[in-house]
Amino acid sequence: MNTDLIIQNISRHIHLDKTETDFFISLLQAKKLKRKEFLLKQGELCKTENFIIKGCLRTYTIDDNGFEHIVMFGIEDWWVGDLYSFLTQSPATYFIDALEDSEILQITKANLDKLYERVPKFERFFRLILQNAFIAQQQRINQNLSYSAEQRYLDFIGEHPNLEQRLSQKQVSAYLGITPVFLSMLRKKLSQK
Amino acid sequence: MNTDLIIQNISRHIHLDKTETDFFISLLQAKKLKRKEFLLKQGELCKTENFIIKGCLRTYTIDDNGFEHIVMFGIEDWWVGDLYSFLTQSPATYFIDALEDSEILQITKANLDKLYERVPKFERFFRLILQNAFIAQQQRINQNLSYSAEQRYLDFIGEHPNLEQRLSQKQVSAYLGITPVFLSMLRKKLSQK
DNA sequence: GATAAAAATTAAAGTAGTTTAATAAATCAC
DNA sequence: GTGATTTATTAAACTACTTTAATTTTTATC
Numbered sequence: 280m281n282t283d284l285i286i287q288n289i290s291r292h293i294h295l296d297k298t299e300t301d302f303f304i305s306l307l308q309a310k311k312l313k314r315k316e317f318l319l320k321q322g323e324l325c326k327t328e329n330f331i332i333k334g335c336l337r338t339y340t341i342d343d344n345g346f347e348h349i350v351m352f353g354i355e356d357w358w359v360g361d362l363y364s365f366l367t368q369s370p371a372t373y374f375i376d377a378l379e380d381s382e383i384l385q386i387t388k389a390n391l392d393k394l395y396e397r398v399p400k401f402e403r404f405f406r407l408i409l410q411n412a413f414i415a416q417q418q419r420i421n422q423n424l425s426y427s428a429e430q431r432y433l434d435f436i437g438e439h440p441n442l443e444q445r446l447s448q449k450q451v452s453a454y455l456g457i458t459p460v461f462l463s464m465l466r467k468k469l470s471q472k
Numbered sequence: 473m474n475t476d477l478i479i480q481n482i483s484r485h486i487h488l489d490k491t492e493t494d495f496f497i498s499l500l501q502a503k504k505l506k507r508k509e510f511l512l513k514q515g516e517l518c519k520t521e522n523f524i525i526k527g528c529l530r531t532y533t534i535d536d537n538g539f540e541h542i543v544m545f546g547i548e549d550w551w552v553g554d555l556y557s558f559l560t561q562s563p564a565t566y567f568i569d570a571l572e573d574s575e576i577l578q579i580t581k582a583n584l585d586k587l588y589e590r591v592p593k594f595e596r597f598f599r600l601i602l603q604n605a606f607i608a609q610q611q612r613i614n615q616n617l618s619y620s621a622e623q624r625y626l627d628f629i630g631e632h633p634n635l636e637q638r639l640s641q642k643q644v645s646a647y648l649g650i651t652p653v654f655l656s657m658l659r660k661k662l663s664q665k
Numbered sequence: 666g667a668t669a670a671a672a673a674t675t676a677a678a679g680t681a682g683t684t685t686a687a688t689a690a691a692t693c694a695c
Numbered sequence: 696g697t698g699a700t701t702t703a704t705t706a707a708a709c710t711a712c713t714t715t716a717a718t719t720t721t722t723a724t725c
Contacts, residue, residue: 348614362603366603372611372614399596409603412606414556421543423617424649425535447703448703456617458682462703463703464682640671652672652674653712656673656675657675
C-alpha cells in the first residue's frame with residue numbers, strides 16, 4: 280500500500296509521531312478502480328471516505344431528464360465521498376465513478392470514529408480539510424451566481440489548467456452547468472479572438 | 473450577554489463542563505447591528521467569526537455591473553463570516569450586512585486559537601459545524617446545476633418557509649441567481665396554477 | 666400623516682444558452 | 696486494424712431568463 284502521499288498530505292496540517300502514523304495506516308484499505316468503474320451509486324450507502332493517490336474521479340447526479348451534473352472532480356491528493364451518506368449512513372445522493380484508472384485509500388466510518396477517539400488531532404486535520412473545501416465551494420456558488428458561462432469556463436481553465444487536459448469537454452460542461460454543444464460554441468468563439 | 477442559544481447550540485455537538493463553558497464565554501463579545509448596518513465589507517479583514525442570536529444577515533458579493541449575489545443568509549443559531557479572510561487575515565471577498573436589527577456573539581481568531589488549544593473538543597465542534605455547512609453547500613451547487621429557476625424557487629420556499637417570509641423578493645432573487653423581475657413573473661405564474 | 670425612497674408588477678424587446686439533428690472526429694473493443 | 700461507440704462540431708430553431716422602462720404598491724422617514 281502506497282501511503283506516502285496521504286502521510287505527506289496529513290503532515291501539512293498536523294504532526295504525527297510514528298505510533299500515530301502506524302495506527303492511522305492500519306485503518307486504511309487500498310482499492311483500485313478501472314476507468315468507468317463506480318465507487319458509489321446514488322441510493323447505496325457510502326461506507327468510506329476516500330483519498331485519491333492516483334487518477335481522477337467525479338461526483339455527480341443524474342437529473343430527471345438523464346443529464347449528468349458534476350458537483351466535484353477529485354484527483355491525486357484529494358478526498359472524495361458522499362459526506363452526508365457517510366455520516367448518517369443513509370442512501371447516497373451522488374454517483375462517484377472513475378474518469379481514469381485510479382487508486383484510492385479508504386477509511387470506514389467505524390475506523391474514522393476510532394481514529395478520532397485514539398488520535399484526537401485528526402479532528403483538527405479534518406476540520407482544516409473541510410475549511411478548505413467549504414471555502415472552495417462558496418467560491419463556486421458565487422461564480423455560478425455572478426458570471427456568464429464564458430467567464431466560468433475561462434476561470435475554470437485558468438484555475439485548473441492541468442485538470443482540464445485530463446477531462447473531456449462533456450465532463451467540463453457538466454461541471455460548468457452548460458450543454459456540451461454550448462461549450463463547443465464558446466471554445467470556437469474564444470479561439471477566433 | 474445572552475449566551476443561552478450558543479451554549480445550547482454547542483451542547484448539541486459536544487459536552488462542556490462548567491469551567492470550559494465559562495472559559496468559552498469569556499472569549500466572546502456581543503455586538504448589535506441595525507438593519508442595513510455592515511458587519512464586513514469586501515476588502516476589509518474579517519476579524520471575527522460570528523454567531524447570530526437574533527436577526528438576519530446576508531453574505532454577498534457585488535459584481536462588475538453592480539448586481540448583488542447572495543451566497544448565504546444567516547439567521548438565529550447560525551454562524552457567519554468570511555472564512556477565508558478570517559483564517560488567512562487577507563482582504564474579504566464578501567460583504568456581510570444585516571437585513572433586520574440583529575445581535576451576534578463574536579470570537580476573534582486569536583481567541584479561537586486559544587480556545588482550540590485550551591479546549592481541543594472545539595476542534596470537533598467546528599468540524600461538525602463545517603460538515604453540515606459543506607453538505608448544504610454541495611446540495612446548493614447541485615441544485616444550481618440541475619434545476620430551473622422555478623424549481624429552485626419552489627425548493628427554496630419548501631426548505632425555508634419561515635425564512636422566505638422575512639426576506640424581500642429582491643433578496644430571494646439575489647440568492648436564487650435570477651432577476652427580481654423574473655422572480656415576480658414566476659410567482660405570478662405559480663399563483664395562477 | 667405626508668413625502669420620499671425602495672420594492673414589486675407588468676409588458677415588450679432582446680440575448681445567453683438549449684434543443685434537435687446531421688456530420689465529423691476521436692476513442693474503444695475485439 | 697476494423698467496426699462500433701462515444702465525443703465534438705456546426706447550424707438552425709427555440710426558450711428560459713434578462714433588460715429596459717413605465718406604473719403601482721409598500722416601506723421608511725421626519
